Every structure is written in structure tokens, then in C-alpha cells.
Amino acid sequence: MSQELLVNITPQETRVAVLDNGSVQEIHIERSRSRGLVGNIYLGEVSRVLPGMQAAFINAGLQRTAFLHASDINAGQAVVEGAPREQPPIQQLLREQQRIMVQVLKDPIGSKGARLTTQIAIPSRYLVLLVDNPGLGVSARIESNAERERLREIGLSLLGEDSPNGCILRTAAEGVPEAALTRDWAFLQRLWAAVRERAEEAQPATLLHEDLPLMLRVLRDLVGDDVERVRIDSREWHERMIAFSEAFLPDARSRLEHYPGERPIFDLYGVEDEIQRALQRRVTLKSGGYLIIDQTEALTTIDVNTGGYVGHRTLEETIFKTNLEAAQAIVRQLRLRNLGGIIIVDFIDMADAEHRRQVLRALDKSLERDHARTQISEVSALGLVEITRKRTRDSLQHQLCETCPTCSGRGYLKSAETVVHEITREILREARQFEITRLLVLASQEVVDRALEEESDSFAELEAFVGKPIEFQAEPLYNPEQFDVVLM
Structure with missing residues (x-):
């Protein structure tokens, strides 16, 4: 399946659309006044330790104090017989007013502050540097055993014998020559040295390292072998992205194109219409069925309905085909709307156990192309399917909309x-x-x-x-x- 990335840049915001065979699958938005924080590294100060929650609140210089759970603290525990030692209590790891280097795991969402970790991870194109966390990993998406072994040997040589840090070889490292991986590792080492040097001189609540802007993260994280081209509608940023790719991602250089057209690039590809549809509750299926998607603070519910689809054979066959189509449409909506957390899908009840298995397989297969980590449960006794999808940033609705001032978010008014x-x-x-x-x-x-x-x-x-x-x-x-x- 061929992919294409469209990059729309204005002074106020950057938007990136991911297209599979011309169909919009993902929308990424970054506004200049509210850039995402995930990946940023701060020198923080412990404001309050909460033993009952095994967590602490950290002043990192953000609008709200951020949250650090004990499980996200690198306590330097040793591994005994393949199992890590029990995590020490939070009060043994942190004290109030302690200076601590932290990295943002999740952006602030709603009334919640950012979630932090002390397990610092700095990504580059091919590698991820794991600070003070020795070990070596290879992306599970690399299936060839021979390639995994080759990358493992390269990773071990990069780390050396006594390195306090660890390394993950990303999916993009597949087939990459050793020389390119060595350059990537040297870049990460220089970057980490600069962060440490700034931390020694900085005061608490200081930003030490900011992740790349969206248009450069796109090159680093999304441009793989299946991406045919990246079209950018800004000449200035096209040149900057070329310079960045020549320095760090030479394979991506040939796929960068400047879009000079008068018509807005998102209009040309129908992306604006897709964004508007992604903000609606109802999603129409080609067969005539439809989905109803409702977001709440606790979870997202998706209801599948046959609508105007009556089929050609039996009722069970009509339900099965509607659910099959819905499974693919649901995964696309999860990516397009960036829905995370717990998602409950109410498929139309199916009497045939084989039909239920096929719908779950279709759901699972469609999720293979999703970059976010997901898990699917079996069909429950009530006919529901539970999906968990990792959430690191706000959904599209939360990014583009605000709570209705009339109904205060209820979605209805008194008559x-x-x-x-x-x-x-x-x-x-x-x-x-x-x-x-x-x-x-x-x-x-x-x-x-x-x-x-x-x-x-x-x-x-x-x-x-x-x-x-x-x-x-x-x-x-x-x-x-x-x-x-x-x-x-």
C-alpha cells in the first residue's frame, strides 16, 4: 500500500495528513502557540510526594504541575534471574524540593497535567538512546531473523562493554548500513552530552531539550519505505526539510516535493472535508450502515448500525457484512480522530461464532498499520469489544473544538x-x-x-x-x- 504525506504550513499552525492510496488515515496538528510537549526534557523540582498514590507532583515550568508515578522512575534496579527487583516506595526515591531531570510522556489532557518519566529516551532516525538504562532492543516490526541478528551485533558494538546507557534499533534501521547507524549513535551521544551540560548550569523548571517541530518529526518518524512522496506547500520549509534530510535522513531527500499550486493542498486532496467529517458523531458506511462515535472523559463508545443496508440474502449475512465493513472503518476513525484510552465497540449481535471470529480478525488486521500500541479483547457476553489504544496527545476533537458554553459539554439542553x-x-x-x-x-x-x-x-x-x-x-x-x- 503506497503512502503520501501532505504538509500544510502557516505561521499559526502546521498540519500533516497521512494518505493511504489517496484515503486520509491520520491528521497531525501542531500550533505555534501550543506545541506538544511529548519528548521534551526538563530540569524539574519535586513539589509534593504522595505515598498513598505512589506518585509525585513535579514543577517543570509548565502551566500545571506534572505527574510522575513511581513506575516511571528509573530506580536503577538490578535484574535477578530475569525478573526486576520490586519497585521501592516513592518516598525512598524522591523528596520534596529535590532537583530531577524528567521527560514528558503524555501531553496535558483536559484538567490533567503532563505525565513525566525519569527514564529518558532520545530518538533519532534509526536509534533510540536510553539514558542510564543499559540494554539493547530491536523493533518487533523487523521480522527477518537474519536482519535482527545483524542489527543486534551492530547495537552491541555501538554500546561497548561498559556503557551506562541502552539502545533500541527502530524499524527504520532495517537494511541501513552500519556506517549510517554509527553516525546516528554519535549524534545522540553529542545531543545527550549537551543536555547534561545544560542541566548542570540550569535552575529548576527549565527546558533542557525540545523535540523537533512537527514537520521534521514527520521525516524522522513517518517516512519509511512505503512513503512515496512528501508534498510541502511552503517553499521556505521545503528547503529546511531538504537540509534536515541531507544531514540526517539522506534516503528521504528524493521524496520531498514543493507544492506550488494556487489551490490549498488540503482542498486539492479533500483533506479539509475529511477533517469536518471527523468532528461529527455519525460516520456513514458505503453499504448504507453507519457508526455513532461518542467521546467521554472515561472512554469512547462506537455503536454499529445497519441503517439503510438490507442485504441480499439472510439477516445474519447482512449483519456480518455490516460488521466487517465497520471493523475497517472503525480503525480508520481511531487513527483519523486520534482516539485513545478505552474504546468500547458495540457491533451488531452475531449468532454465528465464526462470523464473530472473522470480524475480530478484520479488526486486528486493520490495526496492524496503526502506529499507536493497541490491544483487543474478545467479544464479551454482552456482544461488546474492548480496545485499548495508547494515548499520548489530545484527540482531533479536543485539539480543534472547545466545550459548548451553552450546554457545558452535556450535548443537550433543557427544553x-x-x-x-x-x-x-x-x-x-x-x-x-x-x-x-x-x-x-x-x-x-x-x-x-x-x-x-x-x-x-x-x-x-x-x-x-x-x-x-x-x-x-x-x-x-x-x-x-x-x-x-x-x-x-
């Missing part, structure tokens, strides 16, 4: 009838407590219309009951749930 009844109860409450001559109700136009039309008889009876006139005034700036009862 005009409900608000009118609340006004009635408030009038009764106020009339019993205070001496008044008349009452003035301020509300939205829809609520006022409801009170003066459908509910006019009820308010006439209410006036008679309280013995005071009730007047209504429409306020154009009030939301449908807002009202005030003014005592005159």
Missing part, C-alpha cells in the same frame, strides 16, 4: 417546557418569601413564547394564586436555560 416549569416554581418560592407588587421574568425568546402561548392558561392561574401580575421580557443574550425572576 423550553422544562424551563417554564422551573420559572413557575421559582415564582411560587419568591412570592411566599417577599412582599412584592409585581414580578418580571427575563428569559430567552423561545421560553417567553412558550409561556405566553402554550402555557398562558397556567400563568393566568398562577397570577390569580399569588395575587400579583406576572410580566415576561425576552432577553436576546440569554441561553435557552437561563432566566431571572425580578421582584418589583
